[in-house]
Amino acid sequence: MATPLDIVLIDSTGALAFASEGLRASGLAEAVRTHVRGAARGKRLSALSWGDISYVVVCGEASDGMITALVHPEDKTSTLVDFVLSVDIAFDILNHFLTNPYEGITVVDRDAVLRYLSPVHARFFGFERGDALGRPVQEVIQNTRLHVVARTGNAEIGQVQEMRGVTRVVNRVPILREGEQVGAIGRVMFKAPEEVHELSRQISTLRAEVDYYKKELAGLRHRTFGLEEIVGESDAIRRLKEEIRKIAPLDVPVFISGESGSGKELVAHAIHNLSRRMDRPMVVVNCGALPANLVESELFGYEAGAFTGARREGRAGKFEMADRSSLFLDEIGDMPMETQVKLLRVIENGVFERVGSNRNRSTNFRLVSATNRDLRRLIAEEAFRADLYFRINGVTLRVPSLRERTSDIPLLVKHFVQRIGPRIDSKIHRVHPKAVQMLQTLPWPGNVRQLHHEVRRAMIFADGGELTLANFRDLDDAPEEVVKSSILDAPSTTTIRETVGNMEYALIREALDRHKGNKKKVAAELGISRSYLYKKLGEMSSRP
Numbered sequence: 019m020a021t022p023l024d025i026v027l028i029d030s031t032g033a034l035a036f037a038s039e040g041l042r043a044s045g046l047a048e049a050v051r052t053h054v055r056g057a058a059r060g061k062r063l064s065a066l067s068w069g070d071i072s073y074v075v076v077c078g079e080a081s082d083g084m085i086t087a088l089v090h091p092e093d094k095t096s097t098l099v100d101f102v103l104s105v106d107i108a109f110d111i112l113n114h115f116l117t118n119p120y121e122g123i124t125v126v127d128r129d130a131v132l133r134y135l136s137p138v139h140a141r142f143f144g145f146e147r148g149d150a151l152g153r154p155v156q157e158v159i160q161n162t163r164l165h166v167v168a169r170t171g172n173a174e175i176g177q178v179q180e181m182r183g184v185t186r187v188v189n190r191v192p193i194l195r196e197g198e199q200v201g202a203i204g205r206v207m208f209k210a211p212e213e214v215h216e217l218s219r220q221i222s223t224l225r226a227e228v229d230y231y232k233k234e235l236a237g238l239r240h241r242t243f244g245l246e247e248i249v250g251e252s253d254a255i256r257r258l259k260e261e262i263r264k265i266a267p268l269d270v271p272v273f274i275s276g277e278s279g280s281g282k283e284l285v286a287h288a289i290h291n292l293s294r295r296m297d298r299p300m301v302v303v304n305c306g307a308l309p310a311n312l313v314e315s316e317l318f319g320y321e322a323g324a325f326t327g328a329r330r331e332g333r334a335g336k337f338e339m340a341d342r343s344s345l346f347l348d349e350i351g352d353m354p355m356e357t358q359v360k361l362l363r364v365i366e367n368g369v370f371e372r373v374g375s376n377r378n379r380s381t382n383f384r385l386v387s388a389t390n391r392d393l394r395r396l397i398a399e400e401a402f403r404a405d406l407y408f409r410i411n412g413v414t415l416r417v418p419s420l421r422e423r424t425s426d427i428p429l430l431v432k433h434f435v436q437r438i439g440p441r442i443d444s445k446i447h448r449v450h451p452k453a454v455q456m457l458q459t460l461p462w463p464g465n466v467r468q469l470h471h472e473v474r475r476a477m478i479f480a481d482g483g484e485l486t487l488a489n490f491r492d493l494d495d496a497p498e499e500v501v502k503s504s505i506l507d508a509p510s511t512t513t514i515r516e517t518v519g520n521m522e523y524a525l526i527r528e529a530l531d532r533h534k535g536n537k538k539k540v541a542a543e544l545g546i547s548r549s550y551l552y553k554k555l556g557e558m559s560s561r562p
Contacts, residue, residue, distance in 0.1 A: 276417030
């Protein structure tokens with residue numbers, strides 16, 4: 019019986035010059051001699067069947083004859099044997115894989131020591147044949163990860179690797195023997211020099227473009243939510259921007275108060291993007307939009323199997339995601355009392371537990387919170403914790419309502435027209451002064467958000483290149499809940515539609531007086547059609 023590897027020497031006359039006693043006694047040595055002198059003559063690699071076992075026979079030239087290695091596969095169904103038995107040019111194919119000038123092959127053992135480096139690869143790195151063998155692969159191949167694959171057993175397919183200024187795609191595959199990690203093989207695609215250069219040039223160009231767009235996106239994120247997005251030049255807005263500039267660099271909690279739609283989230287983003295945490299995106303949570311049973315899992319995260327429907331792998335919560343960044347809790351006044359207790363603990367020491375876990379986790383975030391509700395009243399009603407209020411209220415910023423800064427409406431309208439136009443493919447690029455004047459008279463219970471909505475709707479249905487009074491004739495009332503929360507102190511119950519109508523009538527009367535009843539001139543001045551003017555005159559004549 020042969021060992022896993024036996025050597026048979028055949029002299030120049032074709033006689034057996036050497037073989038082990040076991041091989042001679044079993045007759046296998048003679049079978050090998052006959053095989054290589056007959057059916058396998060001239061073949062470097064062949065297969066020999068002996069009884070119910072197949073062997074791989076490797077032949078090489080010796081000084082005075084032929085040396086033959088007899089490989090005894092331990093697996094009787096060896097794929098290698100099948101390959102050699104089926105393919106006459108098996109040796110040539112294996113030799114091609116090892117010496118292919120278009121593919122470099124690297125072999126390392128389990129300790130990531132280099133055991134084979136194909137000729138094309140050796141030349142690429144400037145080594146003579148065999149010079150690099152026996153060295154750690156990291157010392158020979160730039161940016162290699164074969165040592166990682168040899169250690170972990172995890173294949174890496176189609177990876178991009180930079181080597182000596184050239185970008186190539188590589189495969190790294192672990193090699194196993196009977197389920198045990200014994201090494202790894204790396205394969206690199208080599209092409210003709212001009213093709214490699216072109217591929218490298220294209221990849222470099224794409225990377226440059228990706229880097230460019232990353233920078234543009236980062237800049238866009240800052241521009242979109244920076245101070246410049248808080249549009250206005252009124253005293254109230256100037257004061258608010260100055261306060262933001264002062265507190266943004268300070269790592270203290272910030273509480274933002276203001277009516278719904280006044281721009282509290284824009285203020286939060288401006289604070290974050292002027293802070294030392296600006297490199298990481300701010301995490302935003304709308305507490306008012308979360309179902310009561312999901313508030314804790316959203317904020318604290320949960321472990322696998324914590325509740326029905328939970329992900330198998332669990333999930334990180336907003337506290338974890340906001341580590342080393344800012345956490346914006348919008349509508350914090352709607353947070354359940356039981357969650358407020360846990361939030362207070364996280365704010366105090368940065369420690370929390372995921373839902374379904376007993377293990378403490380830590381986080382370091384800057385808290386920015388906001389609400390349109392009166393927290394002092396909620397505290398009196400025992401709906402909000404006083405100790406939490408004083409924790410989140412390190413610095414308070416108040417965002418003025420639109421009613422308090424009507425002088426900013428012309429700038430806001432212009433800003434909205436410029437932003438909305440490209441999104442809806444609108445040709446509108448200006449607003450008639452009379453329309454802007456009318457908009458400044460309205461109470462705007464929905465604040466800047468409502469103004470944005472109305473300008474967008476007017477642009478969608480407008481014809482021509484200008485918004486006029488007529489385009490705002492269908493201005494709707496704000497939602498009832500917005501009115502209740504935002505205009506409790508308003509002295510009048512007149513609706514926005516009625517206010518718009520009264521403003522139109524007043525402007526028409528003034529224009530008629532100025533132009534002594536000339537309806538053509540009145541329509542031109544007000545930016546409305548004569549048919550619309552006649553319609554309004556009919557309405558005016560029927561009013562009590």
